[in-house]
Amino acid sequence: EAGVTQFPSHSVIEKGQTVTLRCDPISGHDNLYWYRRVMGKEIKFLLHFVKESKQDESGMPNNRFLAERTGGTYSTLKVQPAELEDSGVYFCASSQDRLVHNEQFFGPGTRLTVL
Amino acid sequence: QKEVEQDPGPLSVPEGAIVSLNCTYSNSAFQYFMWYRQYSRKGPELLMYTYSSGNKEDGRFTAQVDKSSKYISLFIRDSQPSDSATYLCAMSAGGTSYGKLTFGQGTILTVHP
Numbered sequence: 001e002a003g004v005t006q007f008p009s010h011s012v013i014e015k016g017q018t019v020t021l022r023c024d025p026i027s028g029h030d031n032l033y034w035y036r037r038v039m040g041k042e043i044k045f046l047l048h049f050v051k052e053s054k055q056d057e058s059g060m061p062n063n064r065f066l067a068e069r070t071g072g073t074y075s076t077l078k079v080q081p082a083e084l085e086d087s088g089v090y091f092c093a094s095s096q097d098r099l100v101h102n103e104q105f106f107g108p109g110t111r112l113t114v115l
Numbered sequence: 116q117k118e119v120e121q122d123p124g125p126l127s128v129p130e131g132a133i134v135s136l137n138c139t140y141s142n143s144a145f146q147y148f149m150w151y152r153q154y155s156r157k158g159p160e161l162l163m164y165t166y167s168s169g170n171k172e173d174g175r176f177t178a179q180v181d182k183s184s185k186y187i188s189l190f191i192r193d194s195q196p197s198d199s200a201t202y203l204c205a206m207s208a209g210g211t212s213y214g215k216l217t218f219g220q221g222t223i224l225t226v227h228p
Binding site: 004031033035041042043044045048050055056058059091093095103104105106107108109 | 117119121151156157158159160161164203211212214215216217218219220221
């Protein structure tokens with residue numbers, strides 16, 4: 001069974017540009033999460049989808065970030081316009097029904113560098 | 116103040132040593148406690164999961180949670196070079212925020228032969 005996949009693995013853009021990150025969760029997982037780790041800091045929660053609905057978006061830093069999960073399958077995270085402080089590794093994770101203990105399976109991450 | 120504090124190390128031990136990793140936290144609402152292991156250029160993978168206080172053992176790994184002290188630990192017995200990785204503690208409060216994991220900074224562990 002394929003794990004969580006993320007694309008691209010690495011993106012280098014200039015300040016002010018737009019970048020879209022994609023996450024494909026494990027098939028059948030209704031829950032999808034985005035996290036971010038900036039250099040020297042801990043991994044931080046951004047938001048949580050249940051199917052196509054946003055369950056919790058309390059970690060989204062500002063309105064330059066837009067997450068979507070149309071159809072409840074893959075998700076995209078768009079940063080527009082990108083700023084220097086957006087550099088970091090963006091992780092996506094997915095999990096099954098919340099009745100099962102909430103094991104989140106993480107993808108390898110997308111390393112974003114904003115110059 | 117961070118909600119979860121974890122000494123980033125690095126920690127270097129000889130093969131066969133017992134490793135002790137720990138985290139402290141401030142949010143008394145946390146009731147689900149996890150340890151993740153992360154190899155270089157990979158995503159975190161779940162190692163141990165504990166609900167509320169108590170101990171849990173899985174092979175060479177033992178997780179302990181002391182909610183009264185807001186302190187969790189992971190012990191690795193007979194450590195192996197393949198255990199070299201970053202170890203992250205994570206916690207969640209459950210309820211409507213069941214999906215939100217709060218991580219520690221991670222401890223870099225190296226087990227040398």
